[in-house]
Amino acid sequence: MNSNGLGLHIVLTGAPGCGKGTQARILKEKIAIPHLSTGEMLRAEAAKGTALGLEIKALIDGGNLVPDEMIVEMLSGRIDEDDCKNGFILDGFPRTLPQAEVLENMLKQKGITLDAAVEIQVPDEIIMERILGRYACMKCGHGYHDKYQKPNIYGVCDDCGGTEFYRRIDDNRATVQNRLVNYRALTYPTIPYFEKKGLLRCVDGTGSIAAVSKKIDDLLAIK
Ligand code: AMP
Numbered sequence: 178m179n180s181n182g183l184g185l186h187i188v189l190t191g192a193p194g195c196g197k198g199t200q201a202r203i204l205k206e207k208i209a210i211p212h213l214s215t216g217e218m219l220r221a222e223a224a225k226g227t228a229l230g231l232e233i234k235a236l237i238d239g240g241n242l243v244p245d246e247m248i249v250e251m252l253s254g255r256i257d258e259d260d261c262k263n264g265f266i267l268d269g270f271p272r273t274l275p276q277a278e279v280l281e282n283m284l285k286q287k288g289i290t291l292d293a294a295v296e297i298q299v300p301d302e303i304i305m306e307r308i309l310g311r312y313a314c315m316k317c318g319h320g321y322h323d324k325y326q327k328p329n330i331y332g333v334c335d336d337c338g339g340t341e342f343y344r345r346i347d348d349n350r351a352t353v354q355n356r357l358v359n360y361r362a363l364t365y366p367t368i369p370y371f372e373k374k375g376l377l378r379c380v381d382g383t384g385s386i387a388a389v390s391k392k393i394d395d396l397l398a399i400k
Contacts, residue, residue, distance in 0.1 A: 184264030185210060186289055187397070188271070188280075188376075190367065191297035193356045194308040195382045196389060199320055200297065201268045203390050208399060210264040213255055215248055215272075222251075238346050240355035242272060242363065245279065253283055264292075277367045294371035295393060297382035301357055308348050315341040326386070 185208060189197040201212040216237075223234035229247070236243050252270060255261070271277040284291060299307075310323035316339035321328055328335050334342075347356070371377040380392045393399075 184262070185397070186264045186267075186284070186291050188267045188291065188294040188371070189297065190294055190364070190371075191382060192299060192301070192304055192360045192364075193353065194304040194311075195297040195299040196307075196386070197268045197297060199386055200390060200393055201266045202320075203386070204266050204393065204399075207394070208264075210266060211260050212266045212268060213252065213261075213270075215252060215269040218251055218255065219243055219248065238352070240347055240352035240359065242359060245273075245276060249276075249279055249283070256283070256287065256289075271364075271367050273363045274366050274370060277370050291376055293378050293397060294367075294376045295396070296368055296371075296377060296379045297389065297393075298379055299382040303383060304357065305350070305353060308353050309350065311348060312342045312344045314339045315343050 189201050191197055198212075198214060198216075201214065204210075205212040219233050219237060223230045223237060233243055233247060248270065256265065267280075271280050280291075307322065307325075310325070311320060312323070313320045314334040314337060317334060317337040319334055319336040320326070321342070332340055334340070347353075368377065378396045380389060380396065382389050384392075
């Protein structure tokens with residue numbers, strides 16, 4: 178709960194592959210508030226195969242950002258849904274300074290106060306290895322890694338028993354390089370922005386998933 182008793186509203190930020198999605202899914206289980214990933218929302222839209230979906234897919238597959246007008250309304254509507262009334266974990270938004278300002282105004286209009294922006298810090302060399310090795314269960318989305326997080330039984334998802342897995346099309350070396358360039362140029366400026374607002378909390382994201390999760394719990398005072 179934050180100071181006005183309205184639940185926990187946080188932004189998880191950091192470079193692509195720093196572990197935002199993984200940590201958001203762990204947090205979501207622990208504190209029972211939804212994980213809002215703009216990347217997942219956009220991939221769902223892309224999968225519909227509509228004209229808009231195809232436009233979004235081309236941008237994602239090239240590692241480029243999707244224009245704000247394609248996201249902001251979608252995100253605002255999602256925040257208005259019932260399950261967000263006790264808070265949310267925002268993953269992948271804001272990705273630019275203008276988006277940070279849009280978020281601030283959007284939340285103000287909804288009477289919501291952001292509690293923290295947690296930056297998960299991981300060096301670029303580690304990021305590339307993490308992203309190129311990652312894959313997920315087709316059925317439940319549980320994430321794995323070729324080297325660091327294999328399923329207990331080869332080819333079977335630990336969580337749901339699913340036997341089909343996928344890799345994201347944008348998880349290839351050239352696209353990741355472009356995503357990292359975009360991160361430095363466009364997303365990184367949101368870090369000092371959150372710092373000025375007194376919301377920034379930084380976590381070293383290079384340890385194990387459990388170790389990073391523990392650090393996030395500690396700084397958000399989650400038991
Ligand atoms: P993610 O799942 O967060 O890695 O996002 C995958 C892709 O979705 C990104 O590389 C962008 O193409 C797009 N995307 C996700 N969130 C945003 C955002 N806030 N603004 C612009 N594009 C986004």
